[in-house]
Amino acid sequence: MYRVKAAVATAVFLMALARSAFADPIQYPDGSWRWAATSRWLPEVKVNVGDICDFELEAGERIRQAIISDSLRWKLSDGESGVSTPHVFVKPTEGNLRAFLTITTTRRVYHVRVVSTSDTGHEYVGFYYPQPLQPRQAKPAPTPPTTTTCGGSLDAAYRFKGAKEFLPRSVCNDGAHTYVNMGPIDGSLPVLVVVGDNGHDQIGNFSYDNARSQYIIDGAPQRLALLRNGGKGQFRVNIQRGRSKK
Secondary structure, eight states, X not given: OHHHHHHHHHHHHHHHHHHHTTTSOEEOTTSOEEEETTOSSOOXXXXXXXXXXXXXXXXXXXXXEEEESOTTTEEEEEEEETTTEEXXXXXXXXXXXXXXXXXXXXXXXXXXXXXXXXXXXXXXXXXXXXXXXXXXXXXXXXXXXXXXXXXXXXXXXXXXXXXXXXXXXXXXXXXXXXXXXXXXXXXXXXXXXXXXXXXXXXXXXXXXXXXXXXXXXXXXXXXEEEEEEETTEEEEEEEEESOOOO
């Protein structure tokens, strides 16, 4: 019964996630704006006239071809940085232009709408790469907490801060799974991401249990975050494993 509820909750969550987070870019600490590479929404990137917009792709993939629909009024080139990180550089020659950019690589195809503007544009953009949900192995699953309260043998040594609209009530793990226990949420369901050692947000293998108002994610990541885009920008709650040092 739990698996059925979890599967239904996961489907509902992913639909909400696709409507909100994947359609909108996330601003990374390095200043770049990044869209989900798996999004079915077409990213729209604004480029200021006279500027160059740098599209950073996934490290290790190779560009096969980059094509823009208006090659007369848009300049296009490519290059690499670091350890085989590909880049595509786009520059408009005049304002009020719209074109479609298609980039084929050894791993995927990117489709982007580019718009030239006299307002502030995106100078540095890229993508993040959500991990697909993997099917569960046919083995007994650990028994999750029966309530949203962490206690007993569970590791509840977490600290979190950020947007008050969706602060967790508690966070804990049993070694195999991490449980982020929520109270009433004002507005749409935030997106749960794993924060990697490089500071980049990644979608982990998780589900959401509506009955318990609880995120369930595989493993015990050191850092997590809850994200939601709003009219005034991005709202965020950072979750850190371990007690604060005194």
